[in-house]
Amino acid sequence: DTGVSQDPRHKITKRGQNVTFRCDPISEHNRLYWYRQTLGQGPEFLTYFQNEAQLEKSRLLSDRFSAERPKGSFSTLEIQRTEQGDSAMYLCASSSKRERLLEQYFGPGTRLTVT
């Protein structure tokens, strides 16, 4: 169990550019979540996958955001045409099934700065 990893840890980009983040969940965890956290706030739910299926997506998630989990293992979160308001910490979490389904393990996050 090596924990949830995220790459990159930091990303600085110019407004209008596209960025992609990667999350590697704990091996064999079938649920994967993406959150966004801004300064002074708690994590805000963006979307989650069960295996490769994206089951729920926040209404707050604009069309510029897309997430994939093609083989039910790692996931990517892409933000197109970034805006300054996208600057935040993007968190990934995973959980296993059955009795431990509700126990999310969080990665260290990717800090995005849009200039």
Added chain:
Amino acid sequence: AQSVTQLGSHVSVSEGALVLLRCNYSSSVPPYLFWYVQYPNQGLQLLLKYTSAATLVKGINGFEAEFKKSETSFHLTKPSAHMSDAAEYFCAVSPTGNQFYFGTGTSLTVIP
């Protein structure tokens, strides 16, 4: 809509004193409830969870929380604060176990 309110964005306690971090939720049905801790430069870590079993839930590091349906509360307590408890604490609620809603967090400072 689900929401979580954490009263007090900053709480300071003396080492050895009682820790009490408050959390109230809004939900039409008893939800799943959680407390997470975030140490500086680390990811969030689950402290404890309530899933409709015992109303008093014991977690890691000596923390516990009590679910009170009549008060829609899930306050976190620890009898004796330790310096290592200094961190950010987040309360979270999930109505169905799918989407999770977090509070704005409480920063705990432990004074030696």
